[in-house]
Amino acid sequence: MERFQDAYAARIEAGAIEPDPAQRAVLPAFERLRTELAAPAPRRWLFGRGKPATVRGLYLWGDVGRGKSMLMDLFFAGVEVPGGKRRVHFHAFMQEVHSGINAARKRGVDDAIAPVADDIARDLRLLCFDEMQIGDITDAMIVGRLFERLFEGGVTVVATSNRPPGDLYKDGLNRNLFLPFIALIEDRMQVVELASPRDWRQDRIAGRPVWFTPADAAARAEIDALWTALTDDAQGEHLRFAVSGREVVLPRYAAGVARVDFDTLCARPLGPADYLALAERVRVLILEDVPRMGPDRANEAKRFTTLIDALYEARRRVIVSAADTPERLFTMGAGAFEFARTASRLREMQGADWGA
Template sequence: MTPSSKYNEFMQQSGFYPDQAQQHALYLLDRLYENVERNESEQGLITKFVRILGISSKQVRGLYFWGGVGRGKTFLMDIFYEVLPIKNKRRFHYHQFMQQIHDELSITRKGKNPVKEIAKNLARKTKVLCLDEFVVTDIGDAMLIGRLLDALFDEGIILITTSNTPPEELYKDGLQRASFVPAIDLLDQHCQIANLDGGQDYRTLGLKHTKLYQVPHNRAAIEIIENYLNSHLVSVKQHDSLFINGRQINFEFCAEDTVWFSFDELCKTTRSRFDYLEIASLFNTVIITGIEAMNEGTMDVARRFVSLIDVFYDRRVKLICTADVVVEELYQHDFLAFEFTRTVSRLLEMQSLDYIGQTHFV
């Protein structure tokens, strides 16, 4: 099944209508799909012999999708990833990937060219690399990414990535930006650039037709959430876990830039503001089910919940919840009353059309 056939199947099931920008992106994905398949089938003794001799074969160009929030960039990349019939493919959120690279650098710095060594190790198990939310704001990443991309492309890795900005605006006005410009040139050279602006904001469209705060928390509320997920997302993982700041956290559901946690997992286990910041950087939409009323006996839980909502609100994370009580009755005690007044106000605002239409801050 090609990316376009998978896309058309999904569109028929969801009732959405494709737009022109996505059709062009699908054309590029189908071509890349065919090129990767052809490239894989040609791998054999002759190819290995050519590589041993140091003769470079023609590099398959990757893709760089950019555009505003909700244009389907991640959705399209994940369709491609799901249907691509090869084993040596990997998908990361950009921040996760760079954190992994920094961790590996701390181990391999003794070598002459640690970045090259990391790229070689990655290439042993990766032919196609998908990176979601490519954004460069940190000077450390900016100084590293050019060398890293050069090494990855030199190893023949094909990059498919999504971003909110075109390559030429990455790390705009950043410190020592001139040192970052070669990275932009590498992206232009090794990836086709496609703009997905101008179409329907599918993410906001789905949220506009979903009740974002469900009371009570029961099977009917869960079914509403499941229907939303099944009609809007692909490449689903269920009942698994991820690592946040080195610690495991279990989720009910994860796909694209959406994750579903239980209230107990987020607020009744030992979590910090830094954990919530990491979640907010990785996911545009977070679902929390089973939110309970809090009081003097659950102060630590209440503090974590206040911190969580503050972080998600500041980063403009879209929030879908089920709860035992309405927002105004979530906390019943004088201590923390001031802080929780702010939490209640923010929870109410986060259900508004104005809020869900705002850009997610990574």
């Protein structure tokens, strides 16, 4: 089985990535994990079955674009884990957990988290999370009990995050109840900072256009190339999140980048809360097929404005294919005058120095 350092060196030699001293500094933590997960481990009996004793996990944090997801994916692809492995975006995972808890409660289960955790831990030894963050009180109250049960079930957890454990759910409601979970992470996971000064994601699109008009085959080819550069050519997965009991689904998501068409976000009855939640979860939004809008599409124009406002305030990068320039997308109908502010923001967001 290939050492993790060798797998990383092979990607550099192939020209897939450039060497980064800060990335190299965290490679031993992944190699430690690879070795310990591959080795036969003492067994203990939990939940009525034998499982290997839990290998201490890894919590890798650092600023956006430093290569955390790339390193985790490289590790996940190469590690051999007797007992099964899974890689999932943290928000998608928490949606599964909420669904499982609701189903258990309907069955009258008192401790609804326990059967959900046990189902996850069954036939699983390694669980990799991308972009772990806690944004609401519901998740904050669930994760401590959930992770405790997963660790008891022999599951090793690897997570990437933009924040150190101590900053998770910072300033959140009843945060004192969340502090034991932070202590649990620091006890059961090796906390490592990826402290690179270089934002590789921004570098990959620096100097490249991010607004394409018209939205034709040539624009799609350009956006395909940007998707490949930003996600290391990932296939992508659905990103689902709930807002006020309503589910929002982004059909293609990888490495903090979401790719979606205009109608999915602006022709549906979504509002400010949905777009704010999206901006919390996405670092780059690729929005395709933005049409010209007239009086008959005033509602879509208003939602588009609200979406851009949310992304602007969060300083998210936006890549767009559209029927025309920002100033010519909506020029007639109620709200057309106010749309000029949106066009101005879109121009500003095209700047090379814009981004999270």
